Amino acid sequence: MIAYVTVGADDIAGAKRFYSAFLPALGYGLEEGPEGLSYALSNNRAEQPGQSTALPDFYVKPTFDGHPASAGNGAMIAFEARNQKQVRDLHAAALAAGGFEEGQPGFRASYGPHFYVGYLRDPQGNKIALFSSDPGEPGRDG
Helix, strand or coil, X not given: CCCEEEEECCCHHHHHHHHCCCCHHHCEEEEEECCEEEEEECCCCCCCXXXXXXXXXXXXXXXXXXXXXXXXCCCEEEEECCCHHHHHHHHHHXXXXXXXXXXXXXXXXXXXXXXXXXXXXXXXXXXXXXEECCCCCCCCCC
């Protein structure tokens, strides 16, 4: 099980603006410190349909070695939303908060019939996916 994910950022204020546009709606609380941003899920998070209960914390930090942060080629971080509407809403909020479009929310033919996803990049270039796979919602074929 993944315990946490960390991405580097050269502009912590810009990263805070971007990630705070959607992570609180997914149940993440923010703690700021001299070493960056720590987004953690509350321990009493209620399980939502189609969501697992144990999700990792997410950290945004300056690089340890002091060199400029860079996005990993082929790396992506996916956050699970409650439903398709929340994917659309949070995707739009993240773009308005400094993100860059990488794929409008919708179904993708190469994934399951209920996998609804939107892609974007954070201000540092890290690829982010916001998705829902709730079988109770209409799927790609219906």
